[in-house]
Amino acid sequence: MSAPLRLGLAGLGTVGIGVVKIVQAQAGLIAARAGRPVAITAVSARDPQKNRDADLSAYAWETDPVALARREDVDVFVEVMGGHEGPARLATEAAIAAGKDVVTANKALLAHHGQALAEAAEAKGRLIRFEAAVAGGIPVIKALTEGLAANRIKRVMGVMNGTCNYILTRMQSAGLPYDAVFEEARQLGYLEADPNLDVGGIDAGHKLSLLSAIAFGTRVSFDAVELEGIGNVSIDDIRLAEDMGYRIKLLGVAQLTGRGLEQRMTPCLVPADSPLGQLQGGTNMVVLEGDSVGQIVLRGPGAGMGPTASAVMADVIDIARGLRLPTFGIPATALAQPVPASSATPAPYYLRMTLLDKPGALAKIATCLGEAGISIDQMRQLHRPGDRAEDAVVLIVTHKAAPADVAHATGRFAATGVLVGQPVAIRIEEV
């Protein structure tokens, strides 16, 4: 058996301790599968005194992760600190400069600096692995980069932020408004220190941008992801969508069409009986569509100590086994500069609005849609207990329409004089 693969572990939060636990508990299994032992030689964290639920006494300590990254006795720098600037970035750069392979769970770092880091690593003959950065324990990077390598990828979709899916499914099941469930999630410790990373769709957008780079052979372009969080999703829309056979998800979609590269992380309606529609709670799901394979759906835990550490260690074991690929599947210098799509793929839209309940009101709305070239698939007019007597709630599901046409039409609703408040328009993604 060969010499041990030596890890320098930067970060001893939940994921870091998870990695320690796996390395210690599964040493024999990992050595058998990897063909060589895997050992942690040194760790770093801000506070060496903090009580952590693991025996770290056998490891050298560094308070500076950059020093850890440069240690002679480290082969692989494992970065599970987080943050796209500061220590995580500096230490990752130092590790690459020192000729180490890097395994990271840091989606933000790669979404912002993935191209530069990958180029630097590949120039040194080193690699950056990041299975844990996307969809936690689900081996989706591997499935896309290797399992579907013979396919032209048509579309990648996913629910990749468990907190958002927890909030949306809890709103639905308990009938509670967003603010109440957001507060629950905060108290349960489900939210990042900056909750906008979760509910603003930023974390999930980071993940989508990484999948997109692999799927389409393009440079990571997080800035081009259309981002909309879940803060404006109302319990009304969740209920009304359910009545029409849909559920609302914070759904990431990336596809490359003749119009360019589309990347969206936005609330969407999906059929309630589809795998995505059925996804409850904090579980993640990624859907990969290839020209030969058709549709592959992967489902599993998107966060947590065990699942995330499982993904980190899968990358470590790949390295121990000698499985070496460029960061994004093809050499970083060969990744194309993506052209952001001039417009999104047409889709059906769900529209909800309140109208004055008077003759001709609906006709005026229908005219706005018709003039924008949008045809109506379903329409319902509701009057529910609690609605004002003079108001009518109108739901419309359109046939496929270009998003710009929908925006144009709904922008003209106000001028009809029959609209109360603002209309809601949500894309229905066909899955």
Next chain:
Amino acid sequence: MSAPLRLGLAGLGTVGIGVVKIVQAQAGLIAARAGRPVAITAVSARDPQKNRDADLSAYAWETDPVALARREDVDVFVEVMGGHEGPARLATEAAIAAGKDVVTANKALLAHHGQALAEAAEAKGRLIRFEAAVAGGIPVIKALTEGLAANRIKRVMGVMNGTCNYILTRMQSAGLPYDAVFEEARQLGYLEADPNLDVGGIDAGHKLSLLSAIAFGTRVSFDAVELEGIGNVSIDDIRLAEDMGYRIKLLGVAQLTGRGLEQRMTPCLVPADSPLGQLQGGTNMVVLEGDSVGQIVLRGPGAGMGPTASAVMADVIDIARGLRLPTFGIPATALAQPVPASSATPAPYYLRMTLLDKPGALAKIATCLGEAGISIDQMRQLHRPGDRAEDAVVLIVTHKAAPADVAHATGRFAATGVLVGQPVAIRIEEV
């Protein structure tokens, strides 16, 4: 760019032609991802004159796959003929003897001869890859061998024969009996030449035995798989299970417990609202459970030209990229001889029986169960239109019970004198 990786393709049926199509249509994409071109140099099939929907004029022809396997200009022998003896076995052995890597879609061959073939290949420093042999286009071998490599695998489950799942879901949705749907499936061309390979659970059992070897580091032991086909699943049970919130699936389960290695491919009840329960038609699903990652669910097309060829080519691209692992994840000589489980893990059971509708009948059945240590979770007595006036149909869902105890109890039902016909007992797998 390096020299092309040269394929010798044995078999030009659906899957073989699918491979040809991908190699031809995606040459540029594959070369970019693999870092070198992938080319077919020679093919073999029984009838060179047969009209096939692909341009094969650039390839050398061999009528004997053994000759193909030995060609100097072949690096990788791609076997998509099928059959666990005869030409497929001889040619695979010849390819290994000649120092070629092997990519195969042949689950039967590996289920019967996997250990000997893997040892022979590894002795030569060659590898056998078989992603296409299990669950078609789903990259499940890769997910299990690599993606979950840091996990002690607790259980592997799967619906891995699309024809069986088609038949069972069609029975349910159309309310048709087994024989009628079997005949439909035959006419649609969904059945193997020997239908028992499908409906007898043999094909799915082959697949389970391969997953089991990787999951538990044990030699393939197809002969130890408990096999029961779907021929005895009645439309009555499908309907009654549905009423109780369950669906019937031909479900493979492999787990390693203190009792030994359990491998079952049998009809089971699963909750209707679980991912397995929701699986309709010919789609496959594999559930992988690891101690760190928890539960990962993979879903996708289990057969067909594109999906199967996608999996074959994923293996080819791995080889072109230099990703090399032992056939079953660890060296074949290190695989343990599995000890078949002395008894299966206890589970709840669904029992259906017809009793004479007279006082005390149910008490006698309940006594048989109680004396076998089996307690009752739910019980329903039905009398449906068409049932004989003097009969009552009784459904029982038990609490967890050992299969041997269930067999013992139901074996004693006849002696009560109140049983009409045979009782039905189906395991409820907790998923």
